[in-house]
Amino acid sequence: MPVITCARCGQTRDQMPFRPFQNELGLRAYQQICNACWGEWLKTQQQLINHYGLNLRDQQAKTFLFTHMEQFLFAGGGEGVKSKE
Numbered sequence: 347m348p349v350i351t352c353a354r355c356g357q358t359r360d361q362m363p364f365r366p367f368q369n370e371l372g373l374r375a376y377q378q379i380c381n382a383c384w385g386e387w388l389k390t391q392q393q394l395i396n397h398y399g400l401n402l403r404d405q406q407a408k409t410f411l412f413t414h415m416e417q418f419l420f421a422g423g424g425e426g427v428k429s430k431e
């Protein structure tokens with residue numbers, strides 16, 4: 347399994363096994379986010395889906411999740427926020 351230096355946690359870890367989405371964000375996540383952080387996002391995403399009752403066939407719901415995903419993965423959002431130098 348190839349390793350990457352993760353943009354979220356800063357550690358060199360296993361890459362996620364496949365590109366999750368066929369869009370620009372999916373490619374960026376695949377290239378820059380480790381499998382452990384991706385797993386954390388999937389848990390957070392499920393909480394958001396449950397909390398807001400999202401329907402994933404709904405384009406607005408997808409847009410909402412992509413926005414949160416980008417923040418979670420690349421902007422230090424979500425739980426476990428680390429101080430940014």
Ligand SMILES: [Zn+2]
Pocket residue numbers: 352353354355356357359379380381382383384
């Ligand atoms: Zn990571």
